[in-house]
Amino acid sequence: xxxxxxxxxxxxxxxxxxxxxxxxxxxxxxxxxxxxxxxxxxxxxxxxxxxxxxxxxxxxxxxxxxxxxxxxxxxxxxxxxxxxxxxxxxxxxxxxxxxxxxxxxxxxxxxxxx
Amino acid sequence: xxxxxxxxxxxxxxxxxxxxxxxxxxxxxxxxxxxxxxxxxxxxxxxxxxxxxxxxxxxxxxxxxxxxxxxxxxxxxxxxxxxxxxxxxxxxxxxxxxxxxxxxxxxxxxxxxxxx
Numbered sequence: 422x423x424x425x426x427x428x429x430x431x432x433x434x435x436x437x438x439x440x441x442x443x444x445x446x447x448x449x450x451x452x453x454x455x456x457x458x459x460x461x462x463x464x465x466x467x468x469x470x471x472x473x474x475x476x477x478x479x480x481x482x483x484x485x486x487x488x489x490x491x492x493x494x495x496x497x498x499x500x501x502x503x504x505x506x507x508x509x510x511x512x513x514x515x516x517x518x519x520x521x522x523x524x525x526x527x528x529x530x531x532x533x534x535x
Numbered sequence: 536x537x538x539x540x541x542x543x544x545x546x547x548x549x550x551x552x553x554x555x556x557x558x559x560x561x562x563x564x565x566x567x568x569x570x571x572x573x574x575x576x577x578x579x580x581x582x583x584x585x586x587x588x589x590x591x592x593x594x595x596x597x598x599x600x601x602x603x604x605x606x607x608x609x610x611x612x613x614x615x616x617x618x619x620x621x622x623x624x625x626x627x628x629x630x631x632x633x634x635x636x637x638x639x640x641x642x643x644x645x646x647x648x649x650x651x
Contacts, residue, residue: 454635454636465538468639521583521590521638522580522591525578527576528576
């Protein structure tokens with residue numbers, strides 16, 4: 422079974438600075454999708470960014486970008502110019518080949534210091 | 536338009552009671568998912584519907600858990616004879632059903648179930 426590991430339970434960063442959240446995963450599949458989801462205190466999860474394993478180019482969405490290292494099975498999220506509204510739980514998630522369900526990591530709580 | 540809604544938002548049950556949790560997906564969304572999120576953990580998949588068909592129920596932890604979506608819209612997750620270990624936030628998500636990976640799952644706010 423696929424597993425997703427987020428080794429940083431908590432992270433903090435100063436407003437306007439850059440922070441990187443780590444994620445590793447275990448799979449024997451060759452094609453899959455990876456996601457980062459944000460869960461603010463209200464609990465409604467929001468998709469931040471997705472990456473298909475076959476695409477070598479790292480995905481970018483405005484201030485959010487990923488560093489996808491397929492061989493190392495690593496998928497980190499970089500948030501540039503951190504804003505107070507970025508404070509939330511961040512979950513890394515995996516979707517296997519042909520599957521519909523998401524497999525989530527344990528999450529990283531991100532705090533933004535003003 | 537409106538997002539995914541869930542009701543009730545909070546539910547307290549005595550051990551042994553039956554509970555029913557409701558999910559209203561985004562209108563027109565074909566796919567519907569239920570996840571269970573224990574305190575301090577990431578969500579874990581329970582079950583998946585495409586329209587009214589339950590295509591995957593591999594995550595349901597026991598036969599006390601039952602989900603249905605009879606008309607391909609609203610879904611209900613029922614837990615019979617609740618146990619303390621059932622205490623969690625139950626998240627519902629829906630998606631257009633466009634295809635693998637490119638589909639975005641939109642989550643509801645969840646129902647927090649506390650079993651005393």
